[in-house]
Amino acid sequence: MVSLHPLIDNGITKGSPDHAGGVLYCKCASNPVAVTLGTNVAHNHACGCSKCWKPAGALFSIVGVVPREQLSVTANESKLAVVDASAAIQRHACTECGTHMYGRIEVEHPFKGLDFVHAELSPEPGWQEPQFAAFVSSIIEQGFDPALIGGVRDRLHAAGLDTYDCLSPPLMDLIAAYTAKKTGVRK
Template sequence: MTNSISIHPLLDRGVTRTAEAFAGGVLVCACIERPVKVRVEGPIAHNHVCGCTKCWKPEGAAFSMVAVAPHDKVTVLENGDKLTVVDQSALIQRHACTECGVHMYGPVEREHPFQGLDFIHPERFQENGWQEPGFAAFVSSIIEAGVDPEAMGGIRQRLIELGLAPYDCLSPALMDYIASWTAARTNRAQHS
């Protein structure tokens, strides 16, 4: 077992499997005073660990944990005045707390296969029972964040031990969805 690099604090001792149907909950930032709270109604989807350099990661973790929820099911409940968009030019408009830095939600607003979805970090739910991560995305990107390339074999092995198939893009199902959306859009444009 490879434990020299923290995959994610909640996963380093093994993935906790979903115990029940999750009907949503409240995401809470890390602030002690006036925490930002965001309600997510209904289940989340496509939970995974992500190695990209854009996603918020807990201290010392090589990967973030990211899922999606429909944009119309995500509502800021408290202290939204503390939120700011991290990178206005990015596809995912990550809204982060200006005090603790936690990314609370990130809508995809422009035309894209993920338009209408918000990216969230499910470990910030105050409730338990949310969908466990099912794969690892953008694994090689952790090198860009400073991980030694020599460690990658062990990291991929650890992800496999955790039941998280490692990909250097998204999962095959999500890549197929993106390609299908793009093909349908191309067909519509050609027949217009």
């Protein structure tokens, strides 16, 4: 059976709503990059896009967001480099092991001010569990057999995750509200 993501395949563990944050580490055996988060993640979800960092063999990443001011690189920042400077989300990855430590939006965007992170990189329990699955059909663009996508959606649903081929309705609503305000349709 193909791996969706270890945090889904092995059963989703409920997080703690009052989790206070912690430290994320890259996969380097020595001198790992450390990123400290001063709060729990929000909107944590399984993501099938082709840009997010995924564990080896997994079809999905697990990614959430934190306010930018709640993230600081606390060790080995010199090992970080932006993966794709043309992308809206500037994913900062370790140049030695390739692990994406955080993604930051520097351009005008509805999610500017939020940093994208992989809480699974922390040894501490209690992080918000995945809430939904986004960009599910994007795994097909990466070579997954379209005839098997129904089974992937079934497994995600069985794990308790609603599936979308974009973001969840609340996040799409935030994007639409941002756009309406930016264009002057709403104040």
